Amino acid sequence: MRFAFTDDQITLRDGVRELLKGACPPAVVRETWEAGGVLPAALTGALAESGVAAVLVPEDFDGLGMTASELAPLIEEAGYAAVPGLLLETAAVAAPVLARVGGVPAERWLPGIASGELSVALGLAGTALVAGADQASLLLLEREGHLYATTRDRVSLTPEQSADHTRRLFQVDYTPDPDDLLGGPELTALALDAAAIASAAFLNGLARRMLDMSVDYVKVREQFGRPVGSFQAVKHHLADALMHLEFARPAVWRAAWTLSTGGERALQASMAKARASDAADLAGRKALQVHGAIGYTTECDLHHWLKRSWALRRAFGGAAWHRARVAEHLLT
């Protein structure tokens, strides 16, 4: 038992952290927001260069052939930067799903995922709304417990407006075509678990950034002649947010580990997503509170992180749904 990342895993994470610091500062998130969710070309290029989408692609398909234990910290970093777009869906869900399927779909799509040229949108059961459906080269859609791979020209899209303007949301009308079939319930379960784990990692990153923003702010904002961060009421808000985050992170690391090793994958995925959703909720609430009125404006960067966390908390199953899944495992 060794619950720690290797030096190589940490080096990889630090590299992505540095890259995103330069390529995806808050100004770029804001720019994407103002462009209605269209990523600046420079960001798309930097994400391709980061190699994040290649991590889970097998080496036979020009990928890095690594595991979710390498990927999960990178997704957390993406969350920290609130990277817009389909990185999570492409790198953490489509790559392992297509690698599992193998054959023609893998040959057709995986090299493009690895190179960062194409992105994938994801529509799993229970979600009528698909983010980035008009931007993706490939859509993975669940219908009646089966998973289909299709392209944009073969679906009809109805736009919906997300509270997070970086997310281009659509209702997707698709008639299942047997030629598109990738697999049955086992594969859809893999897709859901992978999506739950990756969104949990992303949420932890969002929460960590909201906490960092709050700490920075309360150190400099003064009232009654001293920094508001010196008040115990404010300290305790942020200590609570940190605690819930720090207990959500190991849950995500374990869940990611089960993706490559098997074991209780569904259980661990659900525990991770439930914890990360609740931790991000708390971090967001506390961040908003300690920012005061400035946090309740769109001039403050906080709202980008807050709104992304609202979206991802519910995407791929919310906390209550996942706890119900834990209950089924535990109590029946």
Next chain:
Amino acid sequence: MDLNFTEREQAFRAECRAWLTANVPGPEIGSGDTREGFAAHIAWEKKLHADRWAVVSWPEAYGGRGASLIEWLIFEEEYYLAGAPSRVTQNGIFLLAPALFEYGTDEQKARMLKPMAAAEFTWAQAWSEPNAGSDLANQSARAVRVEGGWRLTGQKTWATRGAFCDGIYGLFRTDPEARRHKGLTYFLVTLDSPGVTVRPVERLDGDEGFAEVFLEDVFVPDRDVLGEVDRGWYVAMTTTNSERGLTLRSPGRFLAAAHRLKALYQRMGDGDPLLRDRVVRAWMDAQAYRDYTFQTVARMLDGHSIGAESSLNKIFWSEMDIRLHEAAMELLGESAELDTESWNRGYQFSLAGPIYAGTNEIQRNLVAERVLGLPRWPQRGGKK
């Protein structure tokens, strides 16, 4: 990242389980915080020690097995899962011993560790004073230099099992000019010394598990000073970090309680979805605490110290413990009221968690100031 237990760790678990299954006493052993129960618990501790299960992580020379930290966590999981009794020796073996290993002389270690492990000499913690609770550095008990040792005078309070133990450890002011955490020295005091009066105090749950200890000109020889004179605060911090962090509350006891809670729901839950969610949350918390602890151990093995992050740990387990017991009390319904109900006893004890080992308010301050780096206020020592 390798979350599989090694073959050696699995073999260790199997060995723990086999011994515990054959030896764990039944519930008739009672509470270790009453006089009769304490004696029964000491008998159990001696049995543990005889088969070298009392202090598995200690070196073999002191009665341990030289077990790794992971193996120690495994032992704890098996210990509580087997329903074994609470450890009345814990404030010696888990809280005093780390300070002894780090600061004790060879003579002190040779003299004190073995009787501690064998439950032949039991220790109570005596940090608090009537005016030094959360403000621990406000110690006023004092020690005056005399030929061959010191004369101690003052009052200590909330010494857990102090009425039954053989000795206490605490801080006494040896430099009357020094303030706050300076000029304090760490003393080990045998309770049958002339001048010591111990008054048992009944706790919320009715056990006389607390004690006030009055010291009037009590002679303590030099050999019972732990660490340097006037540097006791830093020795004590070894203990308080152990207490908040890893050693006092290993995941095993919460995993076992969550396991019992799950069984209780299956017996009495009647499918109630609200109660079900509370049970699931409590169970998940125990799992999260386990993984967090494995992660902490890996960091310690890599040479990192835990420091103020141990405060996160302490807040988490103490508040989890209450939620866990509250869920059980809700499931039990009216029978939760019964004094004989073990969940009721556990519930009452869980309520102490956010108070002892440093209140959770103090822990949140420590997290905010030392982990998040927020400004200290009020500044220590009452300065503005």
